[in-house]
Every structure is written in C-alpha cells, then in structure tokens.
Amino acid sequence: MKTNWTRALRTSIERNITMDNLLPDRLPKYVHSYVYLFGVLTLASFVWLIVTGTVLAFFGPEWWHVSPVGHFFNSMHFWSVQAFFFFMVLHLWAQFLMAAWRGGRHFTWISGWLLFLISIVGGLTGYLSQTNFDAQWVGVQGKDAMNSVGVGGFFNLLNFGQMYGLHIFIIPFALMALISGHLFLVRKHGVVEPLPWDGKGDDAR
Amino acid sequence: MGQGGLRPPLQAGSSWQFAWLNLSVADMVVVGLMLVVFALALIMRWPGEHS
Amino acid sequence: MSATKGGPKGSGAKKTYEEMPYDLVKEGTLAVLAVGALVLVLSGVLSTPDVPALTAQQVVQQDPMLLVTTELNHLGLQDAIANYGPPYNHGTGAVQSLGPFAPQQWAGVQVPVNARKDDVLIPLHRMAVMDPAVKRTLAAWDHGSSAQQLAWVANVQKVLPQSSVRHDRLVLPNPGAVQYGPVPQMVNDYLRIARSGLLEAAIDGAVGPVPVLNRTKALLLLENTADTAYATKLNMLGDEWGVMKETGNYPGAVWLWYYTLLYQIPPYNTSDSADLLAVLTVTIVTFILMMTPFIPGLRSIPRWLKIYRLIWRDHYRETRERGGTQS
Known part of the structure; x- marks a missing residue:
C-alpha cells in the first residue's frame, strides 16, 4: 500500500500534539515560584507589542510625530519593548539557573536564544523605523558594524523602506512562528523536573 | 569650528562616568530593577497552601 | 535525553511528580492585563522622546560653518565616505579585516556612493536648472583639472578659521581671490539650497510623486560632522x-x-x-x-550556583518531610 502523506501527517500530529499536552489543567506541584511567571509576562508584552504596533502601522510611520494619540501609541509600543526585553532576560536567567535544557529540552533552550536574537533585530529595525534623530544616529553608527562583516550591502540600515518592511512584517512574522514552536516545545516536554538537591544526577543535560 | 552651535531640543540624559564606563542613569535604573525584581521573585513566597 | 524515550509526553515528570490544578489560560489573560496596565501607566507618566532628525537646514540655521566644512570635505575628497571602501566604493579607509578574514572586502561594492558627486555636485546641478548663475559656477568647477579643484578647496580650507558665514554667504578674508576658484560661490549656493530645506531631497532625487524610501546618500552627508556634533551634545x-x-x-x-x-x-x-x-x-x-546544553562545565554552572534550591525550596522541603530520598 502506498503511503498516504495526508494520513501520515494526521497520525503524526495526533501522536505528537495532544490537547492534554497543549492545554493542561494540571501542572507538577514543584512549579511553585514567581520565576515561572517571566515567560508568560514576556509573551504578554509581545501581545501588547503586536497590538500597539498594528495601530502604529495602520496609520503610517509619520502619524506619531504629529498626533498626540499617535505619540501615546508610540509610548505604549516603546514601553512594551522595554517590558518585553526586561521579562525575556529575567526568563533567560531563570531558565539558566534551573538548567531547564535537561531532559531533551535543548531545542527549547536553543529556540529561546533564536527568539532573543531575532528580537534584537526587531529592536534595531524599530529604532530605524522611528524617522527621527534616533533612527538617523543608530543608522549612521550601526552601518559600520554591518559593513565590517560584509552584510551592509543587503541589510542597509540607511534604507528606510527595507528596515520598515522588516520591522512591521518579516520580523513579527518570524517571532510569532518561533514563539509558537517554543511554546509547543515547552508544552510537549512539560516543565523541567527539579534538579536533585545535591545537584548530582545522571541527566547531565 | 563653532561646533557649539547645534542645539538639540532636549538635554543629554544624566549619566554616570567611571573611568571608561559611561552609563546612562535610565539604563542603570532598568538593570537595577531587573536585579530587584528577580531577587524578589526568588525570595517571595508563592501564595497557597503549599507549605 | 533519556526522558524523550518515554513517549510523546516527553519528560517523565507526569509520572513521577505529584500534580496540582493549574489554569494556564487564566494566568495568560491576567499577565496580558497586568502588562497592559503597566505599559499604560508608564506611557501616561513618562511618555517617550522624539528628537526630530537633524537636517541640513537646521545646521545652516544653527551652525552654518559646520555645513561649509562638510561640503569642503566632500569637494576635497576628505570626508569619511570618499575613501570608505565596500559597500560604497573601492576605498580603503573604513575597511576592516582580521588577517586574511576580510568579509567587508569580499562583499564588494553593493551600494555605490560617490560622496563628492552624490552629496554635493548633484544637488547643485539640480539647482542649476532653476538658476543659470549656478550653472556657470559648476561649469567653472568642471573646467578645472582634478589637481586644480583640490587646490581651490585647500586654499579655501586654509583661510576658513578667519572666515565666517553671514546671511548664508561665506565671507573670506580675501574675497574674490583667484586661488579660490568657483569654490566660494559653490559654498554659497550649497548654503542656499540647504536653507531652503531641499538639500536632502536634491541628493536622493525623486521618482515623481512616489516617496524615496532609501535615504542612504542623504544620511551619509552629515554622518561624520553634524550628526556627531549633535550626538556629542x-x-x-x-x-x-x-x-x-x-x-x-x-x-x-x-x-x-x-x-x-x-x-x-x-x-x-x-x-x-x-x-x-x-x-x-x-x-x-x-x-x-x-549550545550550553552540550558544553560540559558551562551546563553545570547552575548546579554550582545552587540558586535552584531557592526556586524549588518547597518541593525539597516536602520531599524531606515525606522522608523521600529521591531528591
């Protein structure tokens, strides 16, 4: 019998992604600290980044310079960025201190780092999309770093159109895709088990 | 060259200079808050009967 | 790695550890509301800065000599871009490498910029269409040999400390002297177009009514002079x-x-x-x-720091109270 790709995909999804895994209503009792909240707070900040960013994108890049309402949405976007990175870094610290890559969770750890890196590009292109002195100065300062590694030609910080497109579509899209993967991995593997009290154990990873 | 002429609409932010280190006060506040919030999250007792 | 063998559920946590009811959706919703409130308060109380971009017009109004210096640097091929190197041109001034590792050189010229032509001569040529006097000045410049052009510029630069700008005109100690060539007039024209606010637009040109979104050339004009002076402040x-x-x-x-x-x-x-x-x-x-998970030593740092004992302190205490040995 020939392999049916559709059935194979369905079976694979059914086997790997169960609703009990994705949306559990029970968690292990050791999940008992405020440090577990930094991940969801990062995610919540991202929600606000998308909401405020959508409003800013809708009215165009000049709007916030001339409208008090626009300026307020820019402020919300700015402070969402600060909150996003604030909680993301604390989340990173917490996961590091729990050695949360153990038990086959290394791809969760790696995808977290990819998210951090793409978020940094998001921050950079955001500064460049501001169409003010910040954008001007970050552009002329940052271009030397891009040029020095040979990417300044096709990732041109002084090309507003390119930076804006990256910032409002490509990077948010990539972040959403990666966040979905990151969350899926978190749910698939469950919350990492506590380290043995003395730190010794066989699960070196 | 008369570079004193340009007038930005706002003052430079406060910063702290120590040898080669020049950190803006606002950035240090953020980092300070990160440390405080993280320490609090570690120390504070999670509410609930679990004790 | 062993935990993944247990099946699709991955970790063995669900088998070994006691569970409690938990509401992830509620937690997520509350987190969104909490961050939203935080962001609203911060935006309301602190707002955000918005320093407008620095324009050539602003430079002419506040420090015209700075624009004169910038223009002369460009005409004299002494500006930071003239000899920058890739991706703008074949110069060497800003090319970075570590021994044979020279990615900047390998990438080659991808965004061609001729700073003197693009940032000074082209806007003046666009101005000349409307002002025949500018056309004559540029014709005089074109008549000079390369060496002659550089000499004119150098002669003006030499007397710049004794010069000033009054009413958008460069006032030199020995006005009309032949050794300056057409350069003083080119400076005056440049100050005029900058004053009008059209300099950057004249550099990047236009495609009819469609906005120019790549502002590389105009942004490179002030980067090393006025931008730096502004950023210093x-x-x-x-x-x-x-x-x-x-x-x-x-x-x-x-x-x-x-x-x-x-x-x-x-x-x-x-x-x-x-x-x-x-x-x-x-x-x-x-x-x-x-790659921390795969690097011995680095991946053991959390075990040495022992902060995990604080995070999971309730779990360890419960296990001890129950007389468990497993943790």
Missing part, C-alpha cells in the same frame, strides 16, 4: 555606549550591553577593526551560550 557617542542610548533620560537598548560593552574595553577600543572584532566575539559567545 546628547551624550550618545559610540564610546559613550551611544549605539544603545536613547535621547534624553530614557532607557535605551539595555539588552545590547553585552555587545556595546566590548567597544569600551581593549583590544576593541583601540582596534581599527573594532566592529568586526566585536561582532565576531558576540557571535561566538552567543553561539556558545546557545
């Missing part, structure tokens, strides 16, 4: 962590500390290839951190 220079600083008393890109820190310390702060060195270092460090 805002305490935003590179050796003051300027890449990550925000204007005014606002937090900047704090998350870039582990990158911008490098520019402050040796060997980065003295290297001609500081950018390349810093980017490479950060790339390698980031890759190592990303």
Whole structure:
C-alpha cells in the first residue's frame, strides 16, 4: 500500500500534539515560584507589542510625530519593548539557573536564544523605523558594524523602506512562528523536573 | 569650528562616568530593577497552601 | 535525553511528580492585563522622546560653518565616505579585516556612493536648472583639472578659521581671490539650497510623486560632522555606549550591553577593526551560550550556583518531610 502523506501527517500530529499536552489543567506541584511567571509576562508584552504596533502601522510611520494619540501609541509600543526585553532576560536567567535544557529540552533552550536574537533585530529595525534623530544616529553608527562583516550591502540600515518592511512584517512574522514552536516545545516536554538537591544526577543535560 | 552651535531640543540624559564606563542613569535604573525584581521573585513566597 | 524515550509526553515528570490544578489560560489573560496596565501607566507618566532628525537646514540655521566644512570635505575628497571602501566604493579607509578574514572586502561594492558627486555636485546641478548663475559656477568647477579643484578647496580650507558665514554667504578674508576658484560661490549656493530645506531631497532625487524610501546618500552627508556634533551634545557617542542610548533620560537598548560593552574595553577600543572584532566575539559567545546544553562545565554552572534550591525550596522541603530520598 502506498503511503498516504495526508494520513501520515494526521497520525503524526495526533501522536505528537495532544490537547492534554497543549492545554493542561494540571501542572507538577514543584512549579511553585514567581520565576515561572517571566515567560508568560514576556509573551504578554509581545501581545501588547503586536497590538500597539498594528495601530502604529495602520496609520503610517509619520502619524506619531504629529498626533498626540499617535505619540501615546508610540509610548505604549516603546514601553512594551522595554517590558518585553526586561521579562525575556529575567526568563533567560531563570531558565539558566534551573538548567531547564535537561531532559531533551535543548531545542527549547536553543529556540529561546533564536527568539532573543531575532528580537534584537526587531529592536534595531524599530529604532530605524522611528524617522527621527534616533533612527538617523543608530543608522549612521550601526552601518559600520554591518559593513565590517560584509552584510551592509543587503541589510542597509540607511534604507528606510527595507528596515520598515522588516520591522512591521518579516520580523513579527518570524517571532510569532518561533514563539509558537517554543511554546509547543515547552508544552510537549512539560516543565523541567527539579534538579536533585545535591545537584548530582545522571541527566547531565 | 563653532561646533557649539547645534542645539538639540532636549538635554543629554544624566549619566554616570567611571573611568571608561559611561552609563546612562535610565539604563542603570532598568538593570537595577531587573536585579530587584528577580531577587524578589526568588525570595517571595508563592501564595497557597503549599507549605 | 533519556526522558524523550518515554513517549510523546516527553519528560517523565507526569509520572513521577505529584500534580496540582493549574489554569494556564487564566494566568495568560491576567499577565496580558497586568502588562497592559503597566505599559499604560508608564506611557501616561513618562511618555517617550522624539528628537526630530537633524537636517541640513537646521545646521545652516544653527551652525552654518559646520555645513561649509562638510561640503569642503566632500569637494576635497576628505570626508569619511570618499575613501570608505565596500559597500560604497573601492576605498580603503573604513575597511576592516582580521588577517586574511576580510568579509567587508569580499562583499564588494553593493551600494555605490560617490560622496563628492552624490552629496554635493548633484544637488547643485539640480539647482542649476532653476538658476543659470549656478550653472556657470559648476561649469567653472568642471573646467578645472582634478589637481586644480583640490587646490581651490585647500586654499579655501586654509583661510576658513578667519572666515565666517553671514546671511548664508561665506565671507573670506580675501574675497574674490583667484586661488579660490568657483569654490566660494559653490559654498554659497550649497548654503542656499540647504536653507531652503531641499538639500536632502536634491541628493536622493525623486521618482515623481512616489516617496524615496532609501535615504542612504542623504544620511551619509552629515554622518561624520553634524550628526556627531549633535550626538556629542546628547551624550550618545559610540564610546559613550551611544549605539544603545536613547535621547534624553530614557532607557535605551539595555539588552545590547553585552555587545556595546566590548567597544569600551581593549583590544576593541583601540582596534581599527573594532566592529568586526566585536561582532565576531558576540557571535561566538552567543553561539556558545546557545549550545550550553552540550558544553560540559558551562551546563553545570547552575548546579554550582545552587540558586535552584531557592526556586524549588518547597518541593525539597516536602520531599524531606515525606522522608523521600529521591531528591
């Protein structure tokens, strides 16, 4: 019998992604600290980044310079960025201190780092999309770093159109895709088990 | 060259200079808050009967 | 790795550890509301800075001699872009490499910029269409040999400390002297177009009514003179962590500390290839951190720090109280 790709995909999804895994209503009792909240707070900040960013994108890049309402949405976007990175870094610290890559969770750890890196590009292109002195100065300062590694030609910080497109579509899209993967991995593997009290154990990873 | 002429609409932010280190006060506040919030999250007792 | 063998559920946590009811959706909703409230309060109380971009018009109004210097640098081929190198041209001035590792050179010229022509001569030529006098000045410039042009510029630069700008005209100590050539008139025309606010537009040109979205050439005009002077006043220079600083008393890109820190310390702060060195270092460090799960020693740091005992203290106490040995 020939392999049916559709059935194979369905079976694979059914086997790997169960609703009990994705949306559990029970968690292990050791999940008992405020440090577990930094991940969801990062995610919540991202929600606000998308909401405020959508409003800013809708009215165009000049709007916030001339409208008090626009300026307020820019402020919300700015402070969402600060909150996003604030909680993301604390989340990173917490996961590091729990050695949360153990038990086959290394791809969760790696995808977290990819998210951090793409978020940094998001921050950079955001500064460049501001169409003010910040954008001007970050552009002329940052271009030397891009040029020095040979990417300044096709990732041109002084090309507003390119930076804006990256910032409002490509990077948010990539972040959403990666966040979905990151969350899926978190749910698939469950919350990492506590380290043995003395730190010794066989699960070196 | 008369570079004193340009007038930005706002003052430079406060910063702290120590040898080669020049950190803006606002950035240090953020980092300070990160440390405080993280320490609090570690120390504070999670509410609930679990004790 | 062994845990994944247990089946699709992955970790063995669900089998070994006691569970409690938990509401992830409620937690997520509350987190969104809490962050939303925080962001609203911060935006209402603190707002955000918005320092308008620095324009040539503003430079003419506030420090015209700075624009004169900039223009003469460009005409004299002494500006930072004239001899920059890839991706703008075949110069060598800003080319960075580490031994044979020269990615900037390998990438080649991808965004061709001729700073003298693009940033000074082209806007003057566009002006000449409307003003025949400008056309005559440019014709005189074109008549000079390369060496003659550089000599004119050098002669004006020599007397610049004794010169000033009055009513958008460069006042030289020996006005009309033949050794200046058409340069003083070119400066006056340049000041005029800058005053009008059209200089940047005249540099980047236009495609009819469609906006020009790539402003590379116009942004490169002021980068090393007026922009730097402005950033100095805002305490935003590179050796003051300027890449990550925000204007005014606002937090900047704090998350870039582990990158911008490098520019402050040796060997980065003295290297001609500081950018390349810093980017490479950060790339390698980031890759190592990303691969922590596979690096002996690095992955054991959490066990040495023992902060996990604080995070899971309730779990350990319960296990002890139950007389468990497993943890």
